[in-house]
Amino acid sequence: MRAEAEELAAEHAPGLPGPVIAVLVTSWAQLIGLIGFEVFGQFNGVVGAARAEFFTHAVRRLARDAGLP
Numbered sequence: 001m002r003a004e005a006e007e008l009a010a011e012h013a014p015g016l017p018g019p020v021i022a023v024l025v026t027s028w029a030q031l032i033g034l035i036g037f038e039v040f041g042q043f044n045g046v047v048g049a050a051r052a053e054f055f056t057h058a059v060r061r062l063a064r065d066a067g068l069p
Contacts, residue, residue: 002018005025006018
C-alpha cells in the first residue's frame with residue numbers, strides 16, 4: 001500500500017506524504033459508503049430516528065481519524 005500511496009501522492013498531490021494520501025483515500029471511501037448506505041436505505045432497521053445525529057457522528061469520527069479538527 002505504501003508504494004501505491006506514494007505514487008498517488010506524486011501524481012495528484014506532490015508534497016503530501018504517502019501515509020496522508022492513504023488516510024485520505026480511506027476516509028473518502030468510508031464517506032462514500034456512508035452516503036450510499038443512506039441513499040439506498042441500508043440503515044433502515046439499524047439506525048432509527050436519529051439518522052442525522054448518526055451521520056454527523058460518523059463524519060466527525062472520520063475527520064478525527066484523518067487528523068482534522
